[in-house]
Amino acid sequence: MNRTKYISIIITSLILLVMGSCKLSKGFEALDAYNYFEAKKYLEKSLKKQESPASYGLSKIYFRNDNPFHNLDSAYHYSLLSVESFKESKEKKQKKWRKKYDYTLEKAKSQRKEISDLGFQNATIDNSVVSYQxxxxxxxxxxxxxxxxxxxxxxxxxxxxxxxxxxxxxxxxxxxxxxxxxxxxxxxxxxxxxxESVREGDTKSFLYFINEYPENPLVRDAHYQVYSIETKNGAIPDFRSFIRRFPDNPFLDDAWTSLYRLSIADYRKETIQKFASDYPDFPFQYLITQDLKLVGKQLFHFSENGKYGFMDENGALVINPIYEYAGQFNNGLAVVIKDGVYGYINKDGNQLIDSKYEEAMDFDQGRAIIVEKDMYGLIDVSGAYIFQPEYLDIGEFSEGIAYVQNEIGYQYYTLDGSLAFSTIFDEAFTFQNGIAKVRKGEEKGYIGLDGAFVVSVTEGSLSHFKDSIFVHELRDSMNLMFANGAYLFQTGFDQIGTLVSNRAIIEKDDLFGFIDGKGKIVIPMEHNPYPNYMQFSQFKNDHVILQRLNKYAMIDSLGKSVLPAIFNGIGTYGELIPVTKGQGWGYSSKDVRLKIEYQYDYAFGFENGTAIVEKNNMVGLISLKNEVIIPIQYESIKRLSNTVLLVKIENLYGLISITNDTLIAPEYDRILEISPNFYQLIKDQKITYYDTAKVRLISLKE
Known part of the structure; x- marks a missing residue:
């Protein structure tokens, strides 16, 4: 009896399996024939025994949009079920599905992928955080x-x-x-x-920020703000008080240094010694020792055998020529190159800042820009980093502020490496006269020292005209605009030139005139443009040259005629005015009388009673009476001052006085003006100096 019952159970199971297989086959056949009602009925009945392929078929039905059962959630559910149940099924079953229905795990995953791809497409259409999540x-x-x-x-x-x-x-x-x-x-x-934490000028708010967010990299900026607020008057008592009240501030050394520099402002030996007596706890005693030794010492670099060294004002050797390059001393330090890298030495020749930089600039205001691994940094006179070398660019300090560029954008910092303001710009330039040109997104214009836009636009471009007036160029039109955005003129111009000698060109409808620095039209638009007129019709010495019917005329700053349009060329206005009618240049008086006949190939303007003239490709100097002061025998003459001229002959340079006295014979490859009355002379890579004020030549003693 038990055996009979067992056989019955087996037969029943086989019948059910065959029936299940038949239902699945009918479901797939109906699906292939797009008979979705029959397919759904048979596939649902097959789920219990044939879960994976039946789920796959149902997912197909729900995914397709050509039937009333279309439902993406159900399609998604059955696609997941088909993959998971396939993995859980026995290998024997998987082989049967592959053989009988050509159904595999890859097909299940492919169906799941189609549903996922559509899900991504829908998420993209919605394009929101929620849809993507x-x-x-x-x-x-x-x-x-x-x-x-x-x-x-x-x-x-x-x-x-x-x-x-x-x-x-x-x-x-x-x-x-x-x-x-x-x-x-x-x-x-x-x-x-x-x-969110700080308030401008409030020390307590910056101290709160420092304590609340000790890991924030702007903590250093907060410390600097405390330093800046407490020492804003820049007076000796302020620095003394700061040193006493904030002994843990990282700018304590700066306070000591500022106290020292302010206390020895006259840089006299007695003053330095008094400071040493008054402040025995000064942490930089070496500065006192160094300054006492070097006070008043002047050094000049020279070159010998391709190497640079330094000599004193008497030509005595002070620092041996061992450097590949050396700059002049600034803030007591000079940049030098040794073994291809840059560093800094003091006037004793001691290497105060190691040679380790790919590039280094001269010190200015106690700071120098350096380059390491193609990245910019900033150091102080001790070699300490104000900015680590991790910036794309650092601008020059102007008005105590410089722009710094990193991967985020441009920001402005103070000399002490602290943020001047937190705004990040996409483009930034150096401050000039209290404003700097910047761009932030679509907004572009000029900011003040507080970082706020003084004036800005989102279309066109802005350039500074004068004071609080700017030029707004929009498409083909230009207009003057005040900082508040109001335009000075009701309609724009085709061109607005640069302000020179309080006059700027304005042009519209092929006529041009001039405005002053306040935008007032001082010379009406009644002059015709000519080639390069924006360059040549610029005021100089309160006069400007115009062209009329292919001839040139000259008017003054109010538009009054000085010279009529009878000349082929006119030079710079002066005591006499250079003119030509096509056959040589001469000089006319202001009442249009020819004072010096047409005889030169070219004539420059008179300055302090003398003028440079050219003849047969050589130049010289004449007086108002056409007397030759300096023979016309030089290749070039350049005024360096009212009394000194740079001359060139046979490709060599020299210096002569305005009265033709030879100061330096023309035998140098180059002559550079280092400062007023002080010149650097270079010959065969050797460097000497000439001081016109003291009438002395400074060269290395042999």
Whole structure:
């Protein structure tokens, strides 16, 4: 009896299996014939015994949009079920499915991929953090997962950036640990924490920030603000008080140094000794020793056998010529190159800052720009980094501020390496007269020393005209604009030139005139443009040259005629005016009388009673009476001052006085003006100096 019952059970199971297989076969046949009602009925009945292929078929039905059962959620559910149940099924079953229905795991995964691809497409259409996050969560196997994560992270970053609070940035960093925008978000978080904590001019707020966010890289800036606020008057008592009250401030050394430099402002030996007596705890005793030794010492670099060294004002050797290059001393230090790298020495020749830089600039205001591994940094006179060499560019300090560029953009910093203000710009330039040209996104214009836009536009371009007036160029029109955005003229011009001698060209409808620095039209637009008129019709000595009917005329700053349009060329206005009618140059008086006949190949303007003239490709100097002061025998003559001229003959340079006295014979390869009345002379790579004030030649004694 038991045996009979066992056989019955086996037969029943075989019948059910065959029936299940038949249902699955009928389901797939109906699916192939697009008979979705029959297919769905048979496939649902097959789920219990043939879960994976039946789920695959149902996923197909729900995924297709040509039947009433179309439902992406159901398609997604059955696609997952088909893959997972296939993996859990026995190998014997898997082989049967492959043989009988051509059904494999790859087909199940392919169906799942189609659904995932459509899910990504839908997420892209919605293009939101939520839609991408939903897709990532539901389709972790998708090859679009990484793309979705990047787009989600990017959109979430933009959302956090629009809120601009430290809480928003912290939340972003918490949620998106692997974001490509994590570094930038952290930088913005630091700025937000700083901006939310501090109040301008309030020491307590900066101290709060320092204590609350000790890991924030702007803590150094906060310390500097404390230093800056407490010593804003720049007086000796302020620095003394700061040293006493803030002994842990990282700018304590700066305070000591400033106290020292202020206390010895006259740089006299007695003053330095008094400071040493008054401040025995001064941490930089070596500065006192050094300054006492070097005070008043003047050194000049020279070159010998391709190497640079230094001599004193008497030509005595002070520092041996061992350097591949040496600059002049600034702030007590000179940049030198040795073995191809840059460093700094003092006037004793001691290497105060190691030669380790790829490039180094001269010190200015106690700071020098250096380059390491193609990145810019900033150091002080001790060699300490104000900025580590990790910046793309550092501008020159002007008005105590310089721009610094990194991968985020441009920011402005003070001499002490602290943020002048927190704004980040996409483009930035050096401050001039209290303003700097910048661009931030679509907004471009000029900012003040507080970092706020003084004037800005989002279309066209801006350039500075004068004071609080700017030139706004928009498409083919230019107009003068005040800082408040109001235009000075109701309609624009085709051209507005640069202001020179309080006059600028304005041009419209092929006529030009001139305005002054306040935008007032002082010479009406009644003159016709000619080739290069924007260059040649610039005021000089309060006069300008115009062209009329291919002839040249001259008018004064109010438009009054000085010379009529009868000349082929006119030079610079002066005591006499250079003119030509085509056959040589001469000089006319202001009442249009020819004072010096047409006889020169070219004539320059008179200055202090003398003028440079050219004849037969040689130049000389004449007086108002056409007397030759300096023979016309030089290849070139250049005025260096009212009394000194640089001359060139046979490709060699010399110096002569305005009265033709030879100061330096023309035998040098180059002559450079180092400072007023002081010149550097270079011959065969050897360097000497000439002081016209003291009438002395400084050269290395043999």
């Amino acid at each position: 939903f897709f990532i969560a539901k389709h972790p196997w998708s090859h679009f997962k990484e793309v979705a994560e990047k787009r989600r992270d990017s959109l979430a970053f933009l959302e956090a950036q629009s809120v601009k609070t430290s809480a928003a940035y912290e939340e972003y960093l918490k949620k998106y640990e692997n974001s490509a925008w994590r570094h930038k978000t952290r930088s913005l978080l630091y700025l937000a924490q700083y901006d």
